[in-house]
Amino acid sequence: MKALRRFTVRAHLPQRLSALAALSTNLRWSWHGPTQDLFAELDPELWREVGQDPVRMLGEVPAARLDELAADDDYVARVEAADAGLRDYLTRPRWFQEQSGTDVAGIAYFSMEFGVTEVLPNYSGGLGILAGDHLKAASDLGLPLIGVGLLYRSGYFRQSLSADGWQLEHYPALDPQGLPLKLLTSEDGSPVLIHVGMPEGRVLRARVWIAQVGRIPLLLLDSDIAENDPELRAVTDRLYGGDQDHRIKQEILAGIGGVRAVRAYTHANGLPDPDVFHMNEGHAGFLGVERIREFVAAGLDFDTALAAVRAGTVFTTHTPVPAGIDRFPMSLVRRYFGGSEAESTLLPGLALDQILAFGREADPGVFNMANMGLRLAQRANGVSKLHGEVSRDMFASLWPGFDASEVPIGSVTNGVHAPTWAAREWLDKARELVGPELVEEARGWENLSDVDLGELWSTRQELRGVLIDEVRRRVRASWRQRGAAEAELGWVDSVFDPNVLTIGFARRVPTYKRLTLMLRDPDRLRALLLDPERPVQLVVAGKSHPADDGGKALIQQVVRFADDPAVRHRIVFLPDYDMSMARYLYWGCDVWLNNPLRPLEACGTSGMKSALNGGLNLSIRDGWWDEMFDGENGWSIPSADGVTDEVRRDDLEAAALYELVERTVAPRFYDRDERDVPVRWTEMVRHTLQTTSPQVLASRMVADYAQQYYGPAAAAFAKVSTDDFAGARALAEYRTRVDQAWPSVRVLQVDSSGLDIPVIGADLSLRARIDLAGLSPDDVTVEAVIGRVSPTDELTETTAFAMSLEGVTDGVHDFAITAPVPLSGAVGYTVRVLPRNALLASPAELGLVAVATG
Known part of the structure; x- marks a missing residue:
């Protein structure tokens, strides 16, 4: 039984x-x-x-x-x-405690998934692994951070293959009692229950499990309890499962329930409430409206509460395409937040229309979670420099009148946690060179450059051998799952060769990552794999979303190619890609392949983990590789940017990939000295360890967040919350006054002089007459903007100069400036007016600008 x-x-x-x-x-x-x-x-x-x-x-x-x-x-x-x-x-005091000027009481970090360890399978891919590495690095550096998410009783899914190579999904039930978790309990020992209202007067209840990640508590809400009916028990059943109705319940629980869980945790442990809230993507965006509700319940008006919430909130976007954003029908959001335009049933004290306005977009029938995150956060960022640029362009419509370059979205390039992803062999060498404490904080990796080339190569050889043993074990297990008998698997013992150039490709399988680009020309790939002098072997892994049959078909295409007896000793697809498999791939692969459709890779941290182990990247210049490729740490696959025919673009980039492997990568790997060491290859390995590894560390990433986002957000919250939120009231009053006056703010006249000899550096004098519509000159900044001008009079490469108030005539303000012309060629200028307030993080924050029209 x-x-x-x-x-x-x-x-x-x-x-x-x-x-x-x-x-x-x-x-x-x-x-x-x-x-x-x-x-x-x-x-x-x-x-x-x-x-x-x-x-x-x-x-x-x-x-x-x-x-x-x-x-x-x-x-x-x-x-x-x-x-x-x-x-x-x-x-022990850590890096954060040693910093001056970083006065942060606490940070609440919300994410829909956390990849801390395969033992706690609460992740699907890069977003979750990044969140797990964020917690670990925050622990190593001593940040006062609390992680917040959901506990999924079946995790994401376990992957296997059918006999014909089709992805199959399995959802094993997880027992929290058997995981490294403990319940958040009351003083009497009973579980703390979080309550969140649902339509028709129902209540969603959740208990809170705590995973202790070093110094960092990770709070995971679990709805699978007897106090809920079967439908509500299933809210936390699977990660990214179900329809939109199921998903919005998850995101309401994560955001609103997550804030309530944080309050319960800090109260139970006598800790200060966090002053910074970080949304890792828009999934937990409802945390902002819950915090507004808290402030309104404490006596603040809505606008003052919004100013307070925005000051202490950070939003990180991870998607470079609108399709990657959670968007719900406005009618569905109305149903869950309930009530009338005057008040929400779920969040009493807030008007329903106020909540809906946070997620509005061009389509009035859609609620956009990323738009809500940006409207509720005073500070926002992408996850690489290139992704920051893409994000500024993608969300520019939220700041009309501003160039994309001025949109207030910055960037913090992702990083990876070295003690998690680096092989023990590299960690041991690092400890010898820099000491255990620096390695624990993921510093000092650049000193691995002192290791002898022969020793480096020996380590790479050893780790490739470890990978090959694991590949053979997993190939055998996969074929047995697909129905093969042990007697017909003798060939598995010769899968892969410990002396052959090994390339890895492993990640989720959305279309833009182009899993099958390597198969664009099957004959050419086959020739690379079977080259008698310079062979290549390729290990591939990845999961497709259960609802994505297109992605499953891509996996099947690779599996069928790899099943061919002529090449199956040189190419394998390993099912059930997770953290435990990933480590072997990062340790043992000589080259890490990444060929996304540029610029659709927000960051792509898998190549970073390979670099930590001396792997060389072979990648399209997208995400992190766009900024960190230096010509000696790997190879850049030329991308056919601007080619609109997708088929032709894939053909061109696949041909470039084959050409690089055949003529550059493989020859360098097999070019050996008298010791059988590939000197030039190993010099690239050493260069990667010395220069790339320090840049890709999660400790660097978290320190960047602490200094560029958490510290400023905590300082901004302190300014608006002191003296019973006097700053928030002042900022709310200022915003109301500016919003009312702005439609009437105009640049009436602009005059110029001083360009008798128009050479670069010559002085340009500008005078402007401005109608401030009742605003004070202290409420605004007036700027002269000079830049290169296009045939359609669009300004680019601009420089802005603040103009000075000269006087007031009949209520019209006169501003002037004399500035050097900063460039040559076709140059133009304009004058604009921006809001100014010491409590704003950016002149573009309010999305208001008045520009001279002629």
Whole structure:
């Protein structure tokens, strides 16, 4: 008979090994090798069978083995040392505590997925892995951060292949009791329940699980509890599953319920409430309206509450295309937030129309979650320099009248957590060179440049061998799942060659990532794989969204090619791509391939993880590679930007890819000295470790957020919240006054002089008469904008100069400036008026500008 439900019983540990319990439940073990070694030593074979999961390990290891090790003084001493090391890690002042001028009480970081460890499968791809690395680096650096998300009872999905290579999905049920989690409880020990209103008077309840990620608590809301009806219990069933109705319930729980979970957690632990709220994508955007509701309930009016919320909110966008944004029918949002235009049922004190206005876009029937995130955050960013540019252009309509370059969206290039993704061999070398403390904070990697080329190559060879063993194991397991008998799998033992150039390609499988670009010319790919002198072997992995049959067809195309007996020893598709597989790929691949349709890759961190291990990137210049490629850390695949015929573009870029591998990449790999070392290749490896690795670190990324976003956001919130929110009231009053007056603000007249000899650097004098419509000169900035002018009189390459007030005549203000002409050629100018207030983060923040019209 089958069990009705499964649950995990944890072992009763001997007193001398009691510290193993704390070591198993703090997820620092997921990036701390010595702690992993302690659990592996309990039973190495069992450790592999339980997927290197310490909680499962302690539940399944025989009690006799625990008693045996409890009598082993050496093992006990190492457990005690690891426990002391963890306590020191959790309490010692870190980088953040050593910074001056970074006064942040706390940061609440919201994301729909978190990829901390494969043991906690709460992620689907890059967004979740990035969020997990963000938490780990925040822990290493000592930031006072709280992570907030949902606990999905079936995670994303497990992937396998049918006999004909079609993706199959499986959703194993997860038991929170068997995961490294603990419940948030009240003083009496009962679980804290978060309540969120639903239509028809129903209430969605959720308990809160805490995953301790080093110093960082990750709060995960779980609706699968008896207090909910079956429909509401299923709200947190799967990541990115269900229809739009299901998804909006998830996002309401994540945003509104997430804020309430943060309040419950800080109250229970005597912590200050966060002064900075960070939305990692628009999924959790409803957190902003919940915070407005809190302030209104405390006595603030709506406009003052909005000013306070915006000051302390950061929004990060991860998508470079409108199709990647969550958009709901306006009618669906009306249904869930309920009530009338005068008041929302879900958020009493807020007008329904006020809430709907945050998500409005050009289509009046659509509610746009990214637009809401941008309207509720005073600071916003993309995730690479190029993505910042793309985002400014994509969202420019929210700031009408401004050039895309002036849209207030910056960028922080993503990073990856070195102790998680770097092979133990590289970490050990780094510890020898820079010491354990710097490695723990992911600093000092550039010193790996001191390692001898022969040693570097030996390490690369060793890691490639580890990958090949894993590839053979997974290929065998996959073929068995597809129905093959063990007797027909003898060929698997010769899959891949430890001495052959190994290229990796692994990621999610949306169309723009072009999984099958490598198959554009099958004969040419086959020739590369089977070249008798310079062969290549290719390992491919990735999951397609369960509803994306187009993506599944791409996977099937690769699988069918790789099934060919003529090439199956040189190309494999490995199903069920997750963190545990990814590590082997990053460790062992010589080259990391990425060929997205530029500029549709927001960042693309997989190549960063390869670089941490001395892998060389072979990529279209998109995302992070666009800014970090330097000519010596890999190769840039030429992109056919501007070619509108997609078929021809793919043909051109595939041909460029084949050409690079055939004529440049493979020859360099196989060009050996008398020691059989590819000197020029290994010099590129060393250069990558020295120059690229420090740039791609999550510690760099989180430090950038702390200094460029969290610190300024905390300072802005402090300014608006002191003296009973006097600053927020002043800013709200200013915004109301400016909004009312702005339609009548005009540049009435512009006169110029001083260009008798128009040469670069010559002085241009401008005078402008401005009708401020009752605003004070202190309320505005008047600028002369000089730049290159197109045949259609559009200004580019502009420089703005602030003009000075000269006087007032009959209520009209006169402004003037004399400025050097900054460039040559066809040059033009204009004059514009912008709002000015010390509490604004950017002159473009309010989306208001008055420009001279002639």
